[in-house]
Amino acid sequence: MRFTGFEELLSHYAGISPEAPALFYDDGEIKTCSFSALYETVQERADEFRASGNRCIGILSDGSFDCVVTILAANIAGLQVVMLDANAPLASLKGCIPYADIDCLWGDEELCEELSPFLTHGPAGDYTDRILFFTSGTTSSSKAVTLTGKSLMSSAWNGSQKLPLKPEDTLLCMLPLGHVFGFVCGLLWGLSCGASVALGRGARHYMDDCLCFRPTVLSAVPSLLAFLLGHDCLNSSLRLILVGAGDCPSRLLDAVRAKGIQVSFGYGLTETSSGVAISTKGDPYAMEICPDDEMIIAEDGEILIKAPTCLMQGYYKMPEATAETVKDGVLYTGDLGRIDADGLLHITGRKKDILVLQDGTKIFLPEYEEKLAAALGTGELAVLLKNNRPVLVVSTGEMSEEEIRRKIRPVTDEYPRGQQITEILLRSAPLPRTATGKIQRYKINLH
Numbered sequence: 001m002r003f004t005g006f007e008e009l010l011s012h013y014a015g016i017s018p019e020a021p022a023l024f025y026d027d028g029e030i031k032t033c034s035f036s037a038l039y040e041t042v043q044e045r046a047d048e049f050r051a052s053g054n055r056c057i058g059i060l061s062d063g064s065f066d067c068v069v070t071i072l073a074a075n076i077a078g079l080q081v082v083m084l085d086a087n088a089p090l091a092s093l094k095g096c097i098p099y100a101d102i103d104c105l106w107g108d109e110e111l112c113e114e115l116s117p118f119l120t121h122g123p124a125g126d127y128t129d130r131i132l133f134f135t136s137g138t139t140s141s142s143k144a145v146t147l148t149g150k151s152l153m154s155s156a157w158n159g160s161q162k163l164p165l166k167p168e169d170t171l172l173c174m175l176p177l178g179h180v181f182g183f184v185c186g187l188l189w190g191l192s193c194g195a196s197v198a199l200g201r202g203a204r205h206y207m208d209d210c211l212c213f214r215p216t217v218l219s220a221v222p223s224l225l226a227f228l229l230g231h232d233c234l235n236s237s238l239r240l241i242l243v244g245a246g247d248c249p250s251r252l253l254d255a256v257r258a259k260g261i262q263v264s265f266g267y268g269l270t271e272t273s274s275g276v277a278i279s280t281k282g283d284p285y286a287m288e289i290c291p292d293d294e295m296i297i298a299e300d301g302e303i304l305i306k307a308p309t310c311l312m313q314g315y316y317k318m319p320e321a322t323a324e325t326v327k328d329g330v331l332y333t334g335d336l337g338r339i340d341a342d343g344l345l346h347i348t349g350r351k352k353d354i355l356v357l358q359d360g361t362k363i364f365l366p367e368y369e370e371k372l373a374a375a376l377g378t379g380e381l382a383v384l385l386k387n388n389r390p391v392l393v394v395s396t397g398e399m400s401e402e403e404i405r406r407k408i409r410p411v412t413d414e415y416p417r418g419q420q421i422t423e424i425l426l427r428s429a430p431l432p433r434t435a436t437g438k439i440q441r442y443k444i445n446l447h
Contacts, residue, residue, distance in 0.1 A: 002157040005149040006072045014039035024198040025065040045073035060086040060107025061178040070106045080127035083178040094118050133180045144316035145270045154309035155273035156188035158290035162278045165193035172215035174200035181245040184274035185219040210235040222248040223358035245360030253284050273310040277345045286344040301336040358388045371411045386446045391423040
C-alpha cells in the first residue's frame, strides 16, 4: 500500500493488525513493540512536540527505539527534522546547526549540551513535513537535501513493488538512520509492508545481531556486508539481502548467493529519497527501474532521472546548487550508465569528481584536494580510492612521505576517520592531465 506520510502508515497497521510486532529493540533486554503501541507512543510524543513551540529538531541519531519514535513524532507534529551524524567532527556539527535552523536537539545528553549554544531560530515559515539528510554524512562540504515524509514513503513503496516483504518477515536495521538508505531500506521498507523491523544494537553487536534477532531480510552497505561475511555472521533464516549506497565487489554478492540467500543490489541517491532501481533476479548489477521513476541516458552517458514522487524539494538554502542539479524536473546524477535491451539499468562509472566509499559516504574531491594542495604548497596531487580507501598521490621529488603526512594532518583531521588518507604514494612523473589541465585519474597507477 502507498502511504502519504508516517501517520497514515502507523494508523493503518494499528487498525488492521494492532498486536502485530512493529519493532524489536534492546532496552536492557529484547522487547517488542506492536503497531498499536508504536502508534500510541508516537502520538503522545507528537503532542509534546506540538506543545513545545519548537520548529526544527536536530536528531543525533543512534538507531534506538526512542530515536525512531522521536523522528516519526517530530515529523507528524510539524517540526522540520534534520538528521545529524553523532560521530561527525564537532566543528562540523556546530556549523550545521545554524545552517539548518535547528532550535532543539535530541541525542546524547553531553553532546547536546555542548552543541546547545549554537541553536538558532530560523525565519518564520512553514516547516511542515520537511526532513533534511546530508549528502555524505554531516560534514562542512555536504549539502542538506530537503525531503519529506511523503517522498520517503513513496520511495519505500517504490522499492516494495520490486522486493515486497511479508508480514511474517523481520527486517534487521543495522544501518545508520541518518543516511537515507538506512532510513528507507532499513526501517520504512519493513514497516510499510507490515513486516517487523529489528533495530540493530550498533557496531559492537555486528557479530551477534543476526543470531539475536533471527531476521529474514537484511539491508547492508558493502563494507557491512564484507564484515558479516568475513565473520560468518549471517543467520540461516535469512532469505534476502539488499545491498546499496556504494559500489559492491562481485565476490561479496557471489558469497551471499553461495549461502542460498537472494541478494539484490540497489541504486539511488539522497536526492531521490533513496532507491530508484533494484535488481530482483539474475545479474545483481542489472537493475529494474522502480515504477514511479524514469531513466534517461544522456549523450555523454550520464544518468538522468525523473522521479516526481520521490525527488527532493532542493538543497536547503542553496537555490543555485539546486538549479544546477535539477532542470525541468530532471535530476542530473553525475553517474554514468546504460540501459540494456531488456530495460535494465547498469552503472558504468561516475562523471562527477566524487569518491563514494563502501559505507555510502562521499568525498568531494575539489574541496578536499584544494585543502591538501594549500597545505603542501603544490597542486600536483590527487585523491583516489585503493582497496576502497582514500589514498593521496603526490608528484614531487622534494618532500618525504613523513613530511607530507605532517603537513596534511591538520586537513585530514577535519574529516571522519573513514575519509582520512590511509596511504601516500609518491611519483616522480607529473600527473596525467587533459588538454584543459584536468587530472586523468583513471591513468594513475596505484601500485
